[in-house]
Amino acid sequence: xxxxxxxxxxxxxxxxxxxxxxxxxxxxxxxxxxxxxxxxxxxxxxxxxxxxxxxxxxxxxxxxxxxxxxxxxxxxxxxxxxxxxxxxxxxxxxxxxxxxxxxxxxxxxxxxxxxxxxxxxxxxxxxxxxxxxxxxxxxxxxxxxxxxxxxxxxxxxxxxxxxxxxxxxxxxxxxxxxxxxxxxxxxxxxxxxxxxxxxxxxxxxxxxxxxxxxxxxxxxxxxxxxxxxxxxxxxxxxxxxxxxxxxxxxxxxxxxxxxxxxxxxxxxxxxxxxxxxxxxxxxxxx
Amino acid sequence: xxxxxxxxxxxxxxxxxxxxxxxxxxxxxxxxxxxxxxxxxxxxxxxxxxxxxxxxxxxxxxxxxxxxxxxxxxxxxxxxxxxxxxxxxxxxxxxxxxxxxxxxxxxxxxxxxxxxxxxxxxxxxxxxxxxxxxxxxxxxxxxxxxxxxxxxxxxxxxxxxxxxxxxxxxxxxxxxxxxxxxxxxxxxxxxxxxxxxxxxxxxxxxxxxxxxxxxxxxxxxxxxxxxxxxxxxxxxxxxxxxxxxxxxxxxx
Numbered sequence: 146x147x148x149x150x151x152x153x154x155x156x157x158x159x160x161x162x163x164x165x166x167x168x169x170x171x172x173x174x175x176x177x178x179x180x181x182x183x184x185x186x187x188x189x190x191x192x193x194x195x196x197x198x199x200x201x202x203x204x205x206x207x208x209x210x211x212x213x214x215x216x217x218x219x220x221x222x223x224x225x226x227x228x229x230x231x232x233x234x235x236x237x238x239x240x241x242x243x244x245x246x247x248x249x250x251x252x253x254x255x256x257x258x259x260x261x262x263x264x265x266x267x268x269x270x271x272x273x274x275x276x277x278x279x280x281x282x283x284x285x286x287x288x289x290x291x292x293x294x295x296x297x298x299x300x301x302x303x304x305x306x307x308x309x310x311x312x313x314x315x316x317x318x319x320x321x322x323x324x325x326x327x328x329x330x331x332x333x334x335x336x337x338x339x340x341x342x343x344x345x346x347x348x349x350x351x352x353x354x355x356x357x358x359x360x361x362x363x364x365x366x367x368x369x370x371x372x373x374x375x376x377x378x379x380x381x382x383x384x385x386x387x388x389x390x391x392x393x394x395x396x397x398x399x400x401x402x403x404x405x406x407x408x409x410x411x412x413x414x415x416x417x418x419x420x421x422x423x424x425x426x427x428x429x430x431x
Numbered sequence: 432x433x434x435x436x437x438x439x440x441x442x443x444x445x446x447x448x449x450x451x452x453x454x455x456x457x458x459x460x461x462x463x464x465x466x467x468x469x470x471x472x473x474x475x476x477x478x479x480x481x482x483x484x485x486x487x488x489x490x491x492x493x494x495x496x497x498x499x500x501x502x503x504x505x506x507x508x509x510x511x512x513x514x515x516x517x518x519x520x521x522x523x524x525x526x527x528x529x530x531x532x533x534x535x536x537x538x539x540x541x542x543x544x545x546x547x548x549x550x551x552x553x554x555x556x557x558x559x560x561x562x563x564x565x566x567x568x569x570x571x572x573x574x575x576x577x578x579x580x581x582x583x584x585x586x587x588x589x590x591x592x593x594x595x596x597x598x599x600x601x602x603x604x605x606x607x608x609x610x611x612x613x614x615x616x617x618x619x620x621x622x623x624x625x626x627x628x629x630x631x632x633x634x635x636x637x638x639x640x641x642x643x644x645x646x647x648x649x650x651x652x653x654x655x656x657x658x659x660x661x662x663x664x665x666x667x668x669x670x671x672x673x674x675x676x677x678x679x680x681x682x683x
Contacts, residue, residue: 307529314525317518321516
């Protein structure tokens with residue numbers, strides 16, 4: 146039970162980063178980006194190229210790719226979403242589905258369908274009471290916690306973070322408060338790229354690298370963001386932990402193969418009983 | 432008196448039709464100009480166009496003699512125009528202090544120095560410091576309006592544009608807001624406001640502009656408009672259909 150709960154916590158922390166990326170993008174650009182899974186996959190393969198093919202240690206490889214992927218996301222926005230920005234959220238969502246399909250197949254074209262893994266030294270698991278923690282899990286928890294703390298500082302203490310929240314809150318008021326929304330959109334994509342790159346690496350450490358690796362997390366990631374309240378960064382974090390915990394604990398009573406159904410059930414229940422999620426606000430169309 | 436702001440032949444609107452059909456006005460430096468008119472006369476469309484939220488289709492907008500017609504809203508802010516919308520005028524999910532910080536950081540284009548909230552601002556809005564940590568969305572309507580007003584003043588603007596500053600306020604806040612506008616104006620800030628509460632607004636104004644059907648139908652000094660015995664009729668909507676006072680004034 147404790148071990149299962151710990152595993153759930155790790156899963157939750159891993160999906161917290163892409164959930165935060167989704168919720169930031171949704172807050173600022175008002176569309177659900179279904180390409181997050183494939184974006185994580187591509188970023189993870191980029192890290193694989195530096196780590197395995199060029200022999201870089203995993204940490205600097207991840208850092209370099211995270212920054213590079215931030216710029217790649219700005220470029221992807223420029224060619225994919227920006228021309229469609231005035232067409233509304235549904236159009237952008239469909240575009241994100243298409244982009245995800247393209248990106249996943251770019252990864253497949255480059256590296257094939259075979260499962261791969263990062264070059265990480267094997268290490269003996271660490272035991273704390275009755276909980277067995279392996280090094281990848283510890284790394285995931287530390288990295289994700291640091292990333293979330295940095296995001297908190299960015300969003301609450303730095304002008305660009307406050308501006309992102311302001312644009313998410315009221316875009317037209319943000320304009321007349323002197324905020325250049327185009328610049329904030331670029332920042333949002335950059336941060337999204339960094340979060341997705343780190344998230345992709347954590348997923349790649351947790352399981353094998355393969356083209357559908359990111360896509361297989363999309364439902365869990367979206368259910369975390371929806372449970373927490375789309376647009377709420379704190380909600381994304383709490384929602385991710387809850388989804389991770391519930392999904393793992395559910396395997397105590399249902400066969401593990403059906404675990405994927407848990408986030409779907411959570412989405413259904415949230416949409417029925419609290420559509421705005423735990424920390425979200427009711428969206429009023431006006 | 433020199434003029435800080437001028438609009439010439441302004442056309443703007445939504446969809447195919449124009450709502451503003453050739454608006455001309457000017458604001459003298461250091462003055463308060465109030466725009467009144469019936470519902471649907473284009474007042475709010477005009478201030479949105481002046482703030483840059485709606486594209487001007489034709490005409491010219493000049494701030495201190497320089498055209499700002501093609502400026503984006505942030506660039507207009509940096510040029511010296513502060514705009515206070517009628518509603519949704521604060522970031523509801525941010526605290527009062529965060530609202531003020533954003534205004535200070537971005538309205539100045541990053542050039543602001545000194546404290547986020549100056550002593551002058553605290554003197555104008557003494558309630559603000561005690562509410563710094565409150566979410567703006569949890570404030571009362573009057574407090575939100577005061578916060579929006581304070582945000583617009585974190586950087587001293589050349590021209591303050593306000594869209595119905597007293598809308599939905601209790602009598603106490605209504606009186607306070609007009610007092611504040613007058614005090615701000617006394618510091619040298621020119622003010623252009625749209626207001627339904629015509630009598631209160633005109634009492635502190637230098638000039639009055641009456642709009643109807645997307646055009647300026649009357650531009651006169653505020654005192655003489657206040658003296659018109661049938662101001663209420665004028666304000667409520669007969670302006671467009673040839674009201675006696677209006678026609679008299681227009682002819683003059």
